[in-house]
Amino acid sequence: MSTLSLTSAWSITASANPPRAGYVDHPLGHTAGRPEDPVGQCIIIRDALGLFDSITESGAIVPIQSDWGTPWRDEARALMDHRTPRHDDPQYQTDADRDAAVQRHGEQLACAVCAPADVPAD
Numbered sequence: 001m002s003t004l005s006l007t008s009a010w011s012i013t014a015s016a017n018p019p020r021a022g023y024v025d026h027p028l029g030h031t032a033g034r035p036e037d038p039v040g041q042c043i044i045i046r047d048a049l050g051l052f053d054s055i056t057e058s059g060a061i062v063p064i065q066s067d068w069g070t071p072w073r074d075e076a077r078a079l080m081d082h083r084t085p086r087h088d089d090p091q092y093q094t095d096a097d098r099d100a101a102v103q104r105h106g107e108q109l110a111c112a113v114c115a116p117a118d119v120p121a122d
Contacts, residue, residue, distance in 0.1 A: 004055075006031050006048050006064075013061055020055040022048040022064045027072050040066070 005021040007013040008031045013021050024031055024044060033041040047064045055062055092098035 002052055004048060004051055006044075007061070010061060017059050019058055020051060021061045022051050023061050024064050024066045026066065026068050030068075033066065034068070 003019055005013060005016075005018040006024070007021050008024050008026045008028055010023050013023070024033075026033070031044075033044050044064060044066050047066075051062055051064075090098075090101070092101065
């Protein structure tokens with residue numbers, strides 16, 4: 001059975017690499033459209049279902065045209081996004097946490113998430 005992810009988080013979906021995905025530029029939590037808008041929601045779902053016929057490349061993410069109506073990104077970021085910045089290297093809460101990771105995995109694999117599967121766990 002074919003599957004399709006419907007997403008409003010392009011980068012997260014790309015890192016998960018689903019077989020195929022439709023992307024709508026909506027606030028998180030509103031992937032299928034605005035609340036109390038069954039007509040708009042049906043249009044998004046219909047367009048998403050049409051992607052089964054049009055996506056031919058595995059892992060493709062295809063934009064679905066759907067206008068949220070107002071510039072929501074800046075407003076949403078200001079109100080809801082209080083995450084700390086992302087970093088390419090592991091971040092530790094304390095120096096002791098970092099030292100423990102280095103001791104267990106070595107300098108290059110000091111993050112358990114980055115460690116290969118063959119690194120034994122305690």
